[in-house]
Every structure is written in structure tokens, then in C-alpha cells.
Amino acid sequence: MSDINVLDLFCGTGGFSYGFQRYSKRFKIVGAIDLLSHATDTTKANHPNCVTFTQDIRTLKPSELERSLKGKQIDLIVGGPPCQGFSSLRPFRSSKEDDPRNSLFEQFALFVNYFKPKVFVMENVVGLVTHNKGKTLTVIEDCFRQMGYKFDWRILNTANYGVPQKRERFILIGTRDGGKISFPTPTHSFKGKSIGVKQKERHVLAGTNLPPAVTLDEAIGDLPFIESSMASSEYGEMPLNEYQQEMRKNSNILTMHEAANHSKKMLEIISYSGSNINCIPKNLITSGFSSCYSRLNPNEPATTLTVKFQSPASSKCIHPFQDRALTAREGARIQSFNDTYKFNGSKTNIISMLGNAVPPLLGKAIASSVIEHFEEVMLEEQA
Template identity: 50%
Template structure:
């Protein structure tokens, strides 16, 4: 492949984590543009993609052609993105029932951009719940939409822990490749590099779930990710590392980081919550009977030190809402610790309020996971046909 930069457009970009992971893994990929409706997330994306034109607006306000004009790129090589999916998120008890939610049809805008800009490849990311939405009809509609505009597609469910992320986060990924012959292209997915035997949500569609349980590198554990960060009490903060990095994960996350550590500040818990936290174990059932009266089984519980974390949500500072209590300290994890679990580099800059930043971290695609796709997409670009067939 030539030294020419391959142009990436990031739709529904949020923090830009999906494209950030790709470009960190492959410098030949260059993000030229992005769009997201969220103001603080757009600022974050712009800060970490300084050479890209990041637009804060509703994507429905722009045609693909107008977007190309705005970002100054009439042609892009890859389109990536995760259309909003709140109507069928796997953490919602009513998932799959609210398909009238207009956010569930923003994938059509993604299809429209692909149809107009004709990238050689695309990468679409979403929650696992998309595969069962409306009995599978939604996913079938998405696949047919891409087929009708001349793209071969395939999809898999990946677990981030199998790719070096210290988190058992399962996500849906679809790869699309511009059709170059009457024969359907075979699309390859990233080969897992790490193994673990912990519990997962999984899916009934076993053939589409990529697993690597028996060999490979050991999974990166929670403590592998956090052990160089200072111990804190409720309400405390620190801008210093506890000591030098202890493993390769920490070395990579700290490369290029500012001298002072950012976002390592613990939530200030009430006396009642601190009493609950002191008794917390692996699940809510570890608490003395009657101590709490509500919450899911995973609430009010500690993260396990010696295995990958459970999925980090936007509520990672609230033990009443998620499994987020530090494995040793009596407090919820800090935004810096959550960012580490999500595989963000310490040099990655977050913009906005504490609530904004928590949402950005919890909603993001782990950059190390998205980075696993860089080689696959580069292969597709390298095999690009000289002339596109109709």
C-alpha cells in the first residue's frame, strides 16, 4: 500500500473513540471529519482529532454531499460510526419493544452516507441488543439496505476482553465492503489475542459470537489496569501516579500523558452509602439483609480485582446504579479509572462537566477494541478494485 493517508469519516462520533482506536493502531488512517449532536462529546472528539473537522449538529440537517463539502473531502475511504440505539440497549428491561423510537432508525442516515460517498469499507458498531430487535427484523433490514446499495456485509459479536481491554464489554460490529464482483466477498474479523473464562452475556447466535477461551495471552485484569493509580478515600483526588507503570498495559496508557494525572477524583459518598460500600462484595446479595431495598443484583457491589471488569456504564460513580465499587478502596471508581478500564490513553482529553465526562466514558467504544479492526480495514482498502462495478 502507498504512503497516502486513508480518509476516515466518523458518524455519530461521540468522543471519537472508535476512530481514535483505528488511527492509533494504524497511522496510515486519518480522520477527516466527524459529527455528533452532543456538544461536550463533539468538543472531546475535536480535541483528540485536531486535524479533523468535527461538527456539533443533528446529522439529519446534512446530506452526505453537504457533509463532504463541510469537511473538505469529496471522497472518503472508510466510514465508521455507531448510530444511537437507546431503544434496544441491552441494559434496558424493555429492549426491543420500542422500535418506534426514531433513534432506532438513524442507521438509515448511515446507509445514505455510505450510498452517496461510496467508501471502500465501513465499520458500524452497536449494542448486542440490535440482533434481537423486533425479532431480528431490524438487523435484516439494515443488511438488506447495504446489499441494495452494492455492499457485502457481515457481522459478529466481540468481547473487548478478548482483545486486550480490561473489561468484559460485548459489542456488535458490522463490516461492509464495496462489492467488486457478482460473487459475495468473504469478510474477515479480528482474531482474538487474549483469553478469559469469566461469565459473559453472550448471544443465542453462537456462530456470530467470537470467542477465544482456551489460548492466547491472559486477559488484562482490572488490577493490571489500575494498580499504578493512587489509593483514594471518598471525596479525595490525586494528580500523581502512585508509582512507575508495572505492566505493558500501563506503559502504553501512560505514553505521552501530561505530567499531572487528570480526572482521578473520587465521588463524595454520603455516610449511609459509605456504610453500604464497607459491606459490599461481588454482588448485592453480599450485603446484610435489609441494608438496601432496591436495585439490580449487580448494584452496590465491588469490581473483581483479578479479572476483567464488568461493563462500565455512564453511572460508574453511583453504586446504587451499577457495579462500580473499587476492589480495595471504599468508594466508586474515579473517571480516570473508568477511562483506564475503557482503554483510553491517559493523554486522551475529555471536555465538559463531570456528568458529561462520565457519559462520554461510559458510552464509548474502547479504543483498543476498535483498534483491532485497523488491519482488517487496511486489507480491504489494499484490495480495492481499480474500477467499481455497477
């Protein structure tokens, strides 16, 4: 079987496309674009043969990228255009690569329209479904329909695919060559919000014989105890389960396991923390969302990781057993990044990238569906 060349738009950590490569070495990450240098540096460090562009995608013409690929055909485009531009979306009418409209989604569409890959996968927040009373999604669907793509979308919960996190994502898959569009079958059971439904409502999945979702403790329980402002570069003990074994494969040195330097007042607040903000004495805090200053439950997948997962005042991110917020390594484990995955940038940059990342195991699951389409099309071409 031939290689499948992948272009990663808004690549961030490169985790989405990394998941495709974890499923099959046939997926070759040949190009990536991101506005932030620490993002493209991280992608390049893990995909050394990838051509990266560190710039606003609105300033990059598809033809420039095409020249840099030196004749390589783009078979698959993946990406999650930031949702800030959705409020200004308009019907897609132009096929010109220098179209002046500045919506980031429209730039994603522009690259799809230019390269005409056999398949594209667009990832985004669940709120896209109801944004502007559903009108935004209608414009997006009309756009891809005018390009001649067949497509479908689902809301997937990462906990159903081996990720130790209850993170729901909107996934739209489009194909140019017809054929069935399929979405990955869950590998883990999770009695939480639904997966694979288009309705705004959520439905609990029926009982299955699948293994239970990976819990937070199963994901990070082997990492050494550290206090606020401390760090550790040694594992200390052997992996305790299959998930930890997979995450630690080929890794001998522990990295990014450094605790935030909490203030004396924050440490006092954390000492009272429980399942929600109501556990904190009123004299210590004045306001906050119900999930702020809260401990994570070790016996279930973590709540959705955010870009503030080292700030208890901003998110539910306190370690279940230790008086501190999560470390970057624990965040990477929750997002299903192997311990050998290289991250570039400052500590703040890395925390932000992890909070925005698409879990590689979700990418891997989607790759299992996408590759079926490529194989089906290839068989039809050979017939």
C-alpha cells in the same frame, strides 16, 4: 500507501476512530458528527484537523458535510447509531439525501449511500441481533444489500483484544469493492462469553496459547489511593506492567482521578459491599439489581462499564480495594483510553461519554482487518 480518510458518525469521545489511528497513521479522521458539544469538543481536541458538526444528524445533509471537506474523498465510515430508533425501522427504499425518515440508523445508512465509502464499520449493542425477533437486523442487512455492499457481522468481546473489560459489541463490516471480509484475530484469551459467533448462544473459546486477558488490577493498580471526595494529580509510583506503561506513555500529570463525594449512608453500604447485592444488610437498602452495590473483581476484566459507573446504586462500580466508586480516570483505563487522551465537558459529561464509548483497543483491532481490505483492493487496482 495512500491515506484512508475516515468519517466518524455519532462520534462520542472519538474513541472508535482513535483506535483506527492508533493502529496506523494512514487513517486520517477528516469528519465527525455528534449531537452533543462536549463530544465534538473532545473529538476535535484529539483530532485537531477533523471537521466537526455539533448537531442532530437528521438535520445535516451529506452534501453540506461534503462541501466542508473541500474535496476529500471518504474511504471509510465508522459509527454506532443509537438504538432508540430501531423500533421504527422500515425497508430502505430512497437514495435521496433529504429522505424524511428519522431513524438514526437510517441516517447512518443515508451517509453511507451518499459517500459510498470502500468500507464502513457499524458498531452497536448485542441486543440488536435479537431486537424485534431478528426483524430489525434483517431490515438493516437488506438496506446495505440494496446499496450494493457485501457485508458480514460478528459479536466481539473486548477482553479478547486487550481491553480490561468484558464488553460485548455487535460489529458489522461492509465493503463496496468485493474482497474478503475478515474480523480481527483475538490477541488475548478469556474464558468468558464467546466471540465471533452469530448464534444467540455463547460458547467458551477453546484453549489457546494467547496471553490472558488484562485484569482490572493490571489496568488501574498503579493509580494512587484516594478516599471519597478526594483527588490526586500525581501517579506516585512507576507503571507495574505493559498495559500501564502503554496507558501512561507521554503522560506526566495524572488527570480525572477524583472520587465521587458519597453520602455517609452510601459509605456505610460500600463498607459491606462484596461480589453482589446480597452482601449488603437488608436494613440499608430496599431494592436493586444483583450487581448493584457490588465490588469489582480485581483478578479478571471489569464488567461492562455503564454511564452510571460512579453510582453504586445503579451499576457494579465499586473499587475492588477502596471504599468508593471508580474515578473517571479508572473508567478511561477500563475503556483503554491513554492517559493523554483529552476529554472536554463537565465531570458528568465525561462519565457519560466514557460509559458509551467504543474502546480504542477494539477499534485498533478492527482497523487491522479493515486495512487488509484496502491493501487488497489497491493491489487489484494496480494489477
